[in-house]
Amino acid sequence: MEGNEILRGKMAEAGFTQTELAEAVNADLRSAGYEGTVSDRTVRTWLTGKSRWPHRRQRAALEAVFQRPITELGFTPRQEPATARIVPSEDPVLRRRFISASTGIALTAAAGAPAHAAARRVGMSDVERLQSKFAVLVASDHRYGGKLTIETQASALAGEALALQARGTVSQRVRGALYGCAASFTSSAMWAATDGRRFDSAQRHFHRAASLAAMSGDPTIQFRIWSHAGSLYRHMARPADALAANDVARNLPITRRDPLFASLGHARHAAILGLTGDSRAVRQVLGHAQRALEQSHPGEQRPLWLNAFYDQAELDNLALAACLALGNYEDAEARAHRSLSLLRPDMLRTRAITTARLAHAQLGQGDLEPAVTTAMSIPTDPAGQHPRVAGLLGGFGSTLRIAAPASSAARTWDQYTHDSRRNTP
Template sequence: MRAVITETKLPGDAIARLVRRVAAEHGEVLETNKSGITQWKNGVQPAGNVGVYLAEALSRALGNQVITLEEIGLTAPATRAPDWDADTLSALAELGRSDVDVERRQALGTAVYSVAALSLPSDDWWPRMANRGTTRGATATRRVGRGDLAAVREMTTLFSQVDQRRGGGHAWTSVVQYLTTDVTAYLQGKFTDERIRRELFSAASELAYLTGWMAFDGGRHPTAQRYFTEAVKLAAEAGDAPMAAHVLRAMAHQAIDLGHHQQALNLATASVEGDRYALASPRERALLGVVHARSLAVSGRRNAASKALLRAEDDLAAADSGIEEPDRVFFFGEASLAHETACALRDIGDLGGSVREFQRSVRTRKATAFTRTHAVTLGYLGSVHSQLNNIEQACATWSQALDAMDGIRSGRTRQAAADMRSLLSPYRRRGTTTASEIDARAAAYLSETA
């Protein structure tokens, strides 16, 4: 714990202020001061929910790195596997109430990302949920038809475009409110026919997934995990196997980023099994496959990862304008495949191949439409250049990344900026002008988006 606090280079009173700010965001008023920080550094367990707030505060101070309670010597709250059979609509309503109910917001705000919650439901759960969807009775008298379905899809597309351009820190509250009020009301209504019911539950699953993805991108990992779980349940009630695969892929991506490699592999493997892969469009198969390849790469399975990458390339090559595809894969093309491939090659130690693929991603992406990912790609590319001791090229690339980050609110761009500062530290101490300039720009970005 002492090492983590020291690494922030912030005095105790500054950390105390940040802890109080985090607590206030969760609806709790704290009297934490510098002496409290000193006690925690010496191993005293904070009372109540303060430990969770401290971990989040330190995460922010270190550029949105994920700091766990265990890493700072504190005891994490007990976690358990999700109740996959809990009522989906009730859970969505509860998530919605947490935004306006102080006590519930406070309770949910102290949750931690749960490895136990990455466990998959049993094989017989999927048909059971599909059957629940066909037998679920309406709890409201509102008649729900194709116009309502079209509205949900249009709003999801709009929110997704904002996320791609500006990051998960923009409009997230609006997405939550729309999902847990309007859309949940539709799900409780009387459907004009069974097809509308299935398609609306599938559309709701996509919106819940997007809500989780935006939270993930914003660094709010426990929140993202809850929405991903509900998205899987909604897809199961819709009988939409590819939609469920899409969410499992996102959960695997999150687990990779957080270092839970075996759980990531389990999730990614499930996403490419059975109908979840077989019924998906070629473009979505490529997306599922490349994340599966990344999970294999971080698990040390180099040959299997290489084979999975080749299959993902073949799947994307099979995508054709004449093939109907779900709107949710609009972002995935050559640039996205190259980005994920570069990450996999980096993780198996092929840094030269990683540079080549990151460069292909930068070259082929429509940066004005997918600005957030473009900035992240440039940040990653600069880091690989740094690993190869090409510091001048790294700085030039990072300069482009910081240009692209203007107006972006994303935990991943913040992490990229924090990585720049960390990797530039040896050069900054030598007084290298270019390194100092990039470091100052990265520090300014982190300060502006804190």
């Protein structure tokens, strides 16, 4: 029996292991109200060809995960008797209605449910349960970042938050908290898509997250979403849109109440301004960011997502991005070294990105051998496979070959990349 090489290729393209694909399919099943029963053994039967036409719900979940029809994933329908009724596959968009729909659709679903389904009282303990799942997702993002599995799981969590409103009775306070959770989870999906260079998907998440945040009434969530939008447009090389989106975040009242929010807004603004070539504005805004950070109080209660990543190390990392964009390589190197010395041990993705930027800063100053040594210090798996890291290292090699094509550093780097590709499974 032939295996499903198309599915294997799509998994490799998305960065899925068998276990990760099983988790992503289960997340989509749960977001649609079903039990997630897919295991890595199930995925193995798909890959070997033992199962050539999964169950109807699994087919719909696979379509939602990969965003393509099931027949484009290497699956073939079983031959049915001519008189058999054809049951259409569920529309993955309809399955994920709680992720992408507005309040009206969610409430309609609740109205159509049996009377006993609405009897359950949803409280803050349910919100806390969702937030504990979110904490696991945030930790995974900091280790690996950008993976389609993280994007899918975050979207599924948003679906859980909205599904709770449709399946139980909630107070106004809990309803706002659930909308806040859904907005925050969708914002995480948006960031994972941005980090993985899936910009079309990121923009779709942004529009959903913005409307959910408005319904939550939570200014911290609104800040996060608009700040993420600024980062999205910065990575798309659209500085005008990035500045406009980040200004929405910077002008929210939360930045006047909490200097840590203000600091993050300024730091991200500096990174965007680097693309415009305005070195004076970059210096000014970085000064605002540093002063605000020094005025913030670490003991204050803040959202998990902010406490999990923003500190002096991240400020220096954003300053590093701005300095590189300006061609200020000496300051960029100084910022990179300080960021790396302060980074928390779990920030593996950020460490790899910062190290790749450090290599660019050293190369920009003509320090070829140190630059190559720095670039080669990044682990090839999984950090080196991250889309942003791979892009930075690809640009590093191109710049090196243009600047010093006959140098020993260029030969060392070419040999290293050749060996790395050969040893990548």
